[in-house]
Amino acid sequence: MKFVMAVIKPHKLDAVREALAATGVEGMTVSEVKGYGRQRGQTEIYRGAEYQVHFLPKVKIEIAVTDDKAAEVVEAIKGAANTGKIGDGKVFVYDLDSAVRIRTGEQDNDAL
C-alpha cells in the first residue's frame, strides 16, 4: 500500500475531491495547514504597515491507496489542483506498512 500526501490550494479541495472520487478512492483525510515554498508568503497591509505573512493557507490531503492505484491518484490530484500558478502545491508518496479499519477490524487492502 502507498500513502499519498498532497498539499494544495484550499479552493481546489472540491475539485480534487471530485477527481479522486472519479478514480474510485473511497476515503481521505483532510487538514488545514500553512505552507511555505517558492510562493514566498504574502504581504497584508493593515493601516499602511506591511505585514509579512510567511505561511499561506493550504489544504493537506492524505489518502491511503493500494499500490496499483497510487499513480492514478497522483495523476488525479495533479490534474485537478493545477492552476499553473505558483503555490499550487506538491504530492508526496511513501510506503504504507499496514492499515486497519477500526469498525470492522479489516486489514490492509480491505481496509482502504
Added chain:
Amino acid sequence: MKFVMAVIKPHKLDAVREALAATGVEGMTVSEVKGYGRQRGQTEIYRGAEYQVHFLPKVKIEIAVTDDKAAEVVEAIKGAANTGKIGDGKVFVYDLDSAVRIRTGEQDNDAL
C-alpha cells in the same frame, strides 16, 4: 521504529489517550482533521436548505513507537475507538527511520 497514524471520532480521543497510556505510550501528537469515507459526510439544514457537508470532523493521532510495541498500540486504538458505527476511522502504520528528542538530543528508541 514504527509510526502509527490513526483517524478517529473526536469524542473518542479521551478514551484512546487513556488506552494508549495504559500500554505505556508516553507521547503522541494530535490534530483536528476532516474525514471523508464510507460515511459520506452529513447533511446540515439551514433555513430549510440542505447543505452537503462532505467532510466530517475527525481527530488524527500520530504516535512513534518501537517496533515491538506497534501491534499493541494498534490494538489499543482499535479497542478504544470502536463504536461499531460507520465513520469509526482507520489506523495506518509505516516505517520510521529515525527519531530525535529535541531537548536532549536522544536518538531513536530513546527518543520515543
Added chain:
Amino acid sequence: MKFVMAVIKPHKLDAVREALAATGVEGMTVSEVKGYGRQRGQTEIYRGAEYQVHFLPKVKIEIAVTDDKAAEVVEAIKGAANTGKIGDGKVFVYDLDSAVRIRTGEQDNDAL
C-alpha cells in the same frame, strides 16, 4: 528522499523557519497540533476549578528533502527549537518514495 516531520513549541516556529531557510530548504508545510508527552499537559484554573489540559499546543513541521540534506535539516531544527525545557518536541524522519510539483509536474528531487 526523506520526509522530516518535527513537532516543536509554537513560538519557536519563526526561529526554525529561519534556520531551515539558512540550510537552503525551500519549502515546508506547517500545521497546528496538540501534543502530549513528558510534559504532561498543563493545568488551567477557571473560577478556582482546576482543568486538566492534557494536550498542549504545538506546531508540526513537514519537510521533504533530498537524502543528503536530511541530517542537516534535522540538526537545524534541533538547534533552533531547543530551549532545554521539557516539551521541546521531537523530530522524526522516514523514507519518501516520490514527490511531484503540481504546477510543473517536476518529479522527485526536482520537485523539492
Added chain:
Amino acid sequence: MFKFLRRQAVPAFSLAAVLLTIFTPDAAFAADQLNSGDTAWIITATALVLFMTLPGLALFYGGLVRSRNVLSVLMHCVAIACLMSVLWLIIGYSLSFTDGAGANDLIGGLSRMFLAGVGTEALSGTIPENVFFSFQMTFAIITPALMVGAYVERIKFSAVLILSSLWLIVVYAPVTHWVWGGGWLAQMGVMDFAGGLVVHATAGISSLVIVKALGARHGFPNDVAPPHNPGMVAMGACMLWVGWFGFNGGSALAANGGAGMALTVTHIAAATASLVWMLIEWKKYGKPSLVGLVTGTIAGLATITPASGFVGPIGALIIGVAAGLVCFKMVQIVKTAWKLDDSLDVFAVHGVGGSLGTILVAFLCAPMFGGLGLPDGKTMFDALGVQALGLAATVAWSAIATFILVKITAGLTGGIRVREDDELEGLDITNHGETAYRLD
C-alpha cells in the same frame, strides 16, 4: 393618526404633527416646543437603529457566509453605512422630507440639502429637527445594507458602493417621500408605521432583481458552504432585536404609550415568529436549529414593522404566527422553485415579511383584534385598498428602478461580479487583502 403626518418634517405640517403625536392627557405641551423626554428617547432610538446595522446586521450576515467572505460582508455593511450617511446629508433627507412643491406627490425638494438652515433650534414636532434627521438617517443606512444579504460572496465591492448610492436616491428617497414625507401615498393615508414598505418591501424586491442580474454563487444550489459561524448569526440577530425597539418604538417620535405599545407588539411578534419557525423545523427536520430560530425572529420583526403603531398584543401574536409560517415557506420557494440564489433570504424574510405586515395591518388594526382602530369614516376595505395600492406601487417602482440601476452599475464597473477564481479564493483576501481568522 396617520404615519405620514408623524414622520413629516416640513415646517408647514409640524403643528398638526405635534398635535397628533401628543398622546398625553396634558395638552399644556403646546406645538413648537421641545420635549426633552421625547428627545431623549429619539436620540436613544437613533443609537439603537445604528446599532442594528453596526454591528447587528453585519454580524448576522457575516456569520451566514463562509469564513473566506466574512470580512467582505462586514465591509459592505460598514461602508454602506458611511456612504449613505453622507448622501443622506447631501441630498437624501431633503428629497425625502421637504416639500417638493409641484412634484411633491412624488418627491421632496432641495431646500434641506446639507441640512441647510437647520440649527440647534429647529424642531420637528417635539424634537429637534437634527434628531429627526439623524433618526431617519439610520433607516437610510440599514435599508441598502439589508440588500447585502442578496449578493454576498460574489459581488465587486465597487458595485456595492455605486449601486447602493444610486438606489438611495432613486428608490429609497422617493418611496420615503411617498409614504412618510407627504407624498401621494401619505395623502391617501397609507399605514406604514416603521417601514414595511419603505424599508422591507423596497429592499426585498430590489434584492431579487439584483440576484437575477448577478447570478448564483458557484455551487448553488447543491454545493454551497453552510454558515461558518451560527453563533455570530445569533449574536447579530439579538442585536437586531434589541435595536428594533428603537426602529419601531422610535417611530412614534415620542416617549409615550404609543411608543410603548409599538415596542410591546414588536417584541411579541418577534418572539412568536421565532417559536413558530422553531416548531416547523422541529416537526419537519427533527431538530430545531439556532439559525432557524433567529431567522424566525427577524421574520417576525420585519412583518410587525409596518403594523407596530396600529395593532395590539393579539394582533402581534397573529402577525408572529403568520410571519413564521409564510416566511419559512417563501425561503424554500425562492431557492427551490424559483432557483434564485438570494443568498441570505432578503426577499423571503424582509420583502415578504414587510409586505405581509403591510396587508395584515388593514385588518389587525381593528379594535376587535385589540388594534388602535382606523381613522373615522374609514372602513377596513378602504384601508386594504390603500395598503395594496401602496404595496403594488412600491414593488413596481423598486423593481423597475433597480433593474435599470443594476445595468448602470454594471456599465460603470465592467460587470458587477468578481472573477470566478476570486470568488473561489474568497473576497476577503482578493478584494480586501485581509484574513478573517488567524487563531494560531
Added chain:
Amino acid sequence: MFKFLRRQAVPAFSLAAVLLTIFTPDAAFAADQLNSGDTAWIITATALVLFMTLPGLALFYGGLVRSRNVLSVLMHCVAIACLMSVLWLIIGYSLSFTDGAGANDLIGGLSRMFLAGVGTEALSGTIPENVFFSFQMTFAIITPALMVGAYVERIKFSAVLILSSLWLIVVYAPVTHWVWGGGWLAQMGVMDFAGGLVVHATAGISSLVIVKALGARHGFPNDVAPPHNPGMVAMGACMLWVGWFGFNGGSALAANGGAGMALTVTHIAAATASLVWMLIEWKKYGKPSLVGLVTGTIAGLATITPASGFVGPIGALIIGVAAGLVCFKMVQIVKTAWKLDDSLDVFAVHGVGGSLGTILVAFLCAPMFGGLGLPDGKTMFDALGVQALGLAATVAWSAIATFILVKITAGLTGGIRVREDDELEGLDITNHGETAYRLD
C-alpha cells in the same frame, strides 16, 4: 419608599406609587400623568435588560462551555427569551402584578391576561403600563435564562422549554407577586430593589435542585473541558454590566436621582467585586484570569441588585468586597465540597450573591453607611427580620416547587438528560444539527 409600591402596577396603588416615586422637588407633576422623561428612560432600560440576555448572558455562558455545545447554550437563551415573552403576555404579568383578590397575599389575578384593557393610555405611575409590562417582561426572560448555566452540556432541549415555562408560572410569578406585586412580603416591607429575591435567589436555588436531579457532566469533576472562548465570556459579561444599568437603574421606574444613585452603586459594586476576585486569584494561583475578573463583576452585580435603591457609594464598596469574597468561596464549596456540577456557578454567583445582598441591605441602607435610610419607625432589626423571612420563604418555595417541576418535566420528556453519546458528541450537532465554527 418601599420597593413593592414602586413596582406595583395595580391601579388602586398607582397614586401612592406616583407620589412615592417623585424625587423631584417639583410636586407639580401630579399623579396619573405621563412623564416623557421617565418613559424615555424605562423604554431604554427595557432595551438594556433585553440586551443583558440577548446576547449578553448567551455569550457569557456560551463562552464558558466547550465548543461543541456553544450553539445549544445560545439556543437555550434565545428560545427561553421567546417563550417567556409569550407566557408573560398570556398570564405571567397578570399573575404577578394584578390584584389577586382573596388570594392576593400569594398570587395576582387574571385580569390582565393578554394585556386585556391596556391600551396606549393606561399608566403605571408616570409611565405607560405597556412600558411597565415590557420592562418587567425582560426580567421574566432573564431569570429562567440564568438557570441555563446550571444544566448546560447535558440537558434535552425539550426539557429546557418545558421546565422554564412551568417555572415561570409556578415559581417566578408568585414570588414576583409577593415582593413587587403587593403580596405578603411587599406588605411586610421587604426590600428588594431590582431582584435579589425575585431574580437571583429564585434562579440560584432552583439551579441547585435541577443539578441534583440532572447529575454531573461526563468527566466531572476532574476531566471537564475548560471554557472554550474566554473572550466571548468577557464580551458577554461586559454587555451584562452595561445592561445592568437598565436592570437596577430602571427599577427606579423614573429618570431621577434615585435611578442615578442606583446605577452609581451598581457600577461601584461591580467594579469592586471584580477587583477583589482578581486579587484573590492573583494571591492564590499566582495569575489573575479574565474569566475570574468578569465572574467577580457578575457576583458584584448580583449582590448589589436587591440593595441598589437603598444604599450609597460606601455601601456599594462594602457589598462589592463581600460579593467577591463570599461568591469566590462558594464556587469552590459547591464544586469541591458538595460535588455538585452547577456547571457555570449559577448558585454560587447568583443565588449566593442575591441572598447576600438581600441580607446586607438591612444594614447598609443605614445613613451611617451613606444609605438612604429605613422608613420611619423601623429598626435595623425589624428590617433584618423581614429580609431573612423573605429570603427563607423564597428559597423554600423555589426549592420545593422546582423539585416537583423537574419531576413533571422528566415525566413529559422521558428523562431530562440526553443520551451519553449525544453528550459526548456535543449538543450542537446532536440536538440542533449545527456546527459552531467552520473557519476553513
Added chain:
Amino acid sequence: MFKFLRRQAVPAFSLAAVLLTIFTPDAAFAADQLNSGDTAWIITATALVLFMTLPGLALFYGGLVRSRNVLSVLMHCVAIACLMSVLWLIIGYSLSFTDGAGANDLIGGLSRMFLAGVGTEALSGTIPENVFFSFQMTFAIITPALMVGAYVERIKFSAVLILSSLWLIVVYAPVTHWVWGGGWLAQMGVMDFAGGLVVHATAGISSLVIVKALGARHGFPNDVAPPHNPGMVAMGACMLWVGWFGFNGGSALAANGGAGMALTVTHIAAATASLVWMLIEWKKYGKPSLVGLVTGTIAGLATITPASGFVGPIGALIIGVAAGLVCFKMVQIVKTAWKLDDSLDVFAVHGVGGSLGTILVAFLCAPMFGGLGLPDGKTMFDALGVQALGLAATVAWSAIATFILVKITAGLTGGIRVREDDELEGLDITNHGETAYRLD
C-alpha cells in the same frame, strides 16, 4: 456657551450652568430643577460610554493583536475600567470637579471624595449630580483604556494597573479640572466639547512616552504578526461608533438640539473619515481593507470630539476629511519615520485626531462653516490662541508627568516589560493562565 460651564459640577456655578445649557425657548424650566428628559438621556449616555470601553474598545484592540495576547488586552480594558471606577469615586471626581479653593486654577478639592454629601437630591444643572458623576466616570474609564493600544503584547499586567492609577490622578484629573472643572483653561474659554484635550490628547501623547520607555515588540517593525481577527476589530469599532453618540451627544448634558447637533456632526465626521481612509488605501494599495475603514471611523470620531458641540454639518465634513488624511499619514510617520511601536496607533489616531479637532474648531465654529459661532467679542484668532495654548499645556503636562510615572511604575514592578520568552509565548497563558480559542 463655554464647555467648562456646562461640565462644571461645583454648586456655586450651577445656576449659570443651567441657564447656559437651556437651549429650549421655554425659560420656564428654572435653575436647580431636575429635568427628567435630560436625566433620561444622560443616564443612557452613561451606559453608551461604558459600552464604548466594555466591550467596544476591548474588542477593537483585542482583534488587532495576535491570538495569543487577545485575552490580555481584554483583561487590561476590563481591569482598568474597574480600578478607575473605584479611584474616581475615592478621589478622581472630587479633584476634577470641585472647587480647589486657592489651587482651583490647577486642581479641584477633596470635598466630594467618596461622593460625600451627594445624595439622590443633589443636582448638577438639570440632572442629578450622581448621574453627572457616573457620566464623567465613564470618561475616566476610557481614557486610560485608550492607552492600552500603545503597550499591548509586552507589558506586565501589574504595570498596567499601577501606571493607569497614577495617571488618572496625576494627568487625567488635573487636565479635566483645567478644561471642564473651572480651572485656568476653562476660565480662558477653551473649547473642548467632549474631550479632544481631556481624553484624546492626554492619552495620545502619554502613549508615545510609554512606548519610548517600554520598547518595541519583538520583531518590530518587519516581523510583527498581523491582526488576528479583523471582524472583532470591526465589531468593536461599530460599538465605539454607537457609544460615541453618548460620548459627544451626552456632553451636552441635556436632551435638546445641542445634543442632537453634537450627534449629527459626530456621525457625519465618522462616516466621512472612514470613506477617506478607504479611498486612500484603495488608491495606494489597490484594495480597501476593513481594518482601514474602521480605523478611519475612529479617527473621525476622535477628531470631531472637541468640536462636536460647536460646529455644524459642513464643519463635520471638513473635519472628517482632515481626520482621514492626517491620521492616515501620521500612522505611517510614527511607525516608519519615528520607528516607534505605538502598536495600535493610539498617538496617530487619538492624539493627533484630538489635537487636530482642537485646533480646527477655532475656525469651524464660525457661522460661515455652519458652526454655532464664538461668544460675543471673541475673534477667531483669540479662539485659536486659547486652543493652541490649551493643547500645548495639555501635551506638555501629559508628557512630563507620564515620563515620571513610568519611571515610578518601573521601580515598583521591577521593570514594566515581561520577559522575552513570556512575550513570545504570549501574555494570555503566561500572565493570565488562559487560552483564548479552543475550538476543537
